[in-house]
Amino acid sequence: MQNETLTLNTHRLISGLIAQGVHQFVISPGSRSTPVALLIAERVQQQPALRLFVDVDERSAAFFALGMAKTQQVPVALVCTSGTAAAEYLPALAEARLLHIPLIVLTTDRPLELTNIGAPQAIDQTELYGKQVKQSQRLELQQPGTTNADFIAFQSQRSVLTAMALPRGPIQLNLPLRKPLLPDLGVTPPQIKTVTVPQATVALAPTALTELAGQLQGKRVLLIAGPEEDSAYRATLLALSQKCHWPLLADSLANLRGRGAVISNFDLLFQARTTLPAALQPDVIIRFGSTPVSAPLMTWLEQQTVPLYLVGAQRQMADYSRATTHVLAADEQLLLAELLAVMPAQDATYLANWQQYAQRLQTKLTVPTELNEVTSVQVLDRLLPATSRLFISNSMPIRDVEDFYSGQAVRELYCNRGANGIDGVVSTAAGMATLGGANYLLIGDLALFHDMNGLMMLRRYQLPLTIVVINNNGGGIFSFLPQAAATDYFEDLFGTPQALDLAQVAALYQRSYQKVTTLVEFEQALQMQVQFIEVISQRADNLQLHRRLVSCLKQELSGDD
Incomplete structure (x- = not known):
């Protein structure tokens, strides 16, 4: 073998992850991650139970892995090259840390002699994510010797177990690598000693x-x-x-x-x-x-x-x-x-x-007669198939679901409610869609704009996801907040209209598209399984609609002690 130590130790790393339940890998391509990426791809080809997804945008990749881990309740591994590529994982890791989602992050790195010395594509990746991960560890895949080999096999398993231990959360394994980076392919992975951890529960005395x-x-x-x-x-x-x-x-x-x-x-x-x-x-x-x-x-x-x-x-x-x-x-x-x-x-x-x-x-809730942000949720509640999954964006969509979704069928609902951001929503929903079946995403136009790159994963892997975009041309939630009183600056700083042509967005990613303006059109689009449905809304009208509903409820309950 031309690169024996790197090849065998990388295999030990991968085997340790697999042994403890990591069966899905998300890779963002790059040069420094070559040995890890190639040997994972080879292993996936050899073992049908393993799955590999490639996402060229690291921020999207991290949220995609988050979506898989979140909805399947299993650990998922991420792999990226060195430099700012690794920094792009941070938003998803912050979400994973807060919502106890087990991600195993393999950040490949420049070696010590190329760090903080002016070398290209090199940043200090030691404990890069700080408190946003449960643990950060460095593994030396190119260091020879049986002691290091055994440590790699042990530590890779330990990392997964740490991620899965309560409270769950993400783990970073930083992998400094020197050239040559090309591993030997076709090599039988060495046997490793696996760690067995019986499931345990915590009971009250x-x-x-x-x-x-x-x-x-x-x-x-x-x-x-x-x-x-x-x-x-x-x-x-x-x-x-x-x-x-x-x-x-x-x-x-x-x-x-x-x-x-x-x-x-x-x-x-x-x-x-x-x-x-x-x-x-x-x-x-x-x-x-x-x-x-x-x-x-x-x-x-x-x-x-x-x-x-x-x-x-x-x-x-x-x-x-x-x-x-x-x-x-x-x-x-x-x-x-x-x-x-x-x-x-x-x-x-x-x-x-x-x-x-x-x-x-x-009895006081609006009976759907016209299409708006409230009735859109009521239609989804009524028409989405039983056992389907609905991913909901933060900001106005999750608030409207909270108020107007009653659960007319047994479905699984998800939302990134750790850090509550609107970034990475499309990618997280795409990760959910890897489960197959009927999947839906309810999202606003700004959240969609934040993560349009996530649409590529739907196209690349033909993932089943129907997207409903509430297009009120901006940040609708700010109309409900005190900032709305700053009328001279509101649109530029908070409303932030983007004037997106969503038909063009759908066409770029080869999604069937329909703009709907009535309840009948919306219902028909859902029944016809249109992949990208645009619901037009006006922010000012939506504000008044919500205010009328709350005012009606206050009147109804005003006489109660």
Whole structure:
């Protein structure tokens, strides 16, 4: 072999990742990453269970990998060349860190003698991502010797295990490489010693469980399910809420709406009222999942003095309302199953009160008669197939889904609610679409503009994704914020109209396209599986529509104590 040490150690690195469950790789091409990229490609060709995606835009690639890891709940590996290419991963890694998504980032690098000395395409990549990753480690793939070889095999496995350990998160492996970079192909990978880690769960101590059950007995318990990070406990949470007649306020991203004792669209109630009527006020609150989308709900929580239990080994007291009084750092599924076994059925009056209010809210919602940003969500709720997936952009789309999506069918909803940015949305949704089946993306024109490069992955890999673009020619959410009063500067600084020709965007990436202006046209476009649907909206009209709805709800609920 001409490049034996590099070839065999790179194989050991790849084998270690595969051994611990990394079966999908996203590569952004470059020179310095040549040995890693080539040997991954060779391994994928030899092992059908592995998948390789190539994305030339590093920022898009990172969000694409994020979308796969997020929706499949598995670790995914990223590979890039040296220099600013590695820096492009940072936005997606910040999202992954906050939402506990396991990404394994392989940043190839210039060797020490070419760092900080004026060499081209070289930046200091040591701990490049700072606190946005759980751990950063350097591996020397070209250093000979059995001790280093064994360390590479061990550390690559350890990195995946660290990424998957609670709280999950991204890991960086920095790989300085000297020329020659071309590995030997056709070489049988060396055997490595694999590490076995049995699955373990964190349970409450029996005395703590007994005490918790006693605290909940006979109380008006309000369950809150924020955005879901783990689907394993979904059914058990529903079963507990139904058995105990505890109302469950389900975030749109909790994937629970439309079932059991779930209360949907509650954000509208908290927009209409800063305090709850006495009939809805809880004695105890239990929170699951990550931070809810509803800012009014979080504002209401800030005012509460009742006990609030924050559940989950990944939560780390991530509660900006600071209402948490008890942390239950236990496995959600195990805790819920234990509570389900020991808790008797409770009085149903409290749940009935909440359901009555939920019904009153529903009767005041706009019945779709014309196409706008609100009714677009209602149409998606009514027409998207059961078991389909809907990715939602941040800014106005996720807020409208939170308010007007009721869950008329069982679907999976996703959104990047860690850092809440509008960058990388298309690429993340494309990563979701690697699962196949029926996939949809609801996005605004500015978020689309931020990540149009992500559309190339749909074209390159023929991924099934229907994109619905709400085009209000700018940043619609700013019309709802105090900045709107700065009328002399508003359009330039906040409205930021781009005047995009979305038909041309769709044509560039070979997507079938239709602009719709009526409900009938929108429904027909969805039924005909048009790939790129443009919904026209006016920001000023959308603001007034939302204000009228909230005003109507305030009037409806004004007489309640």
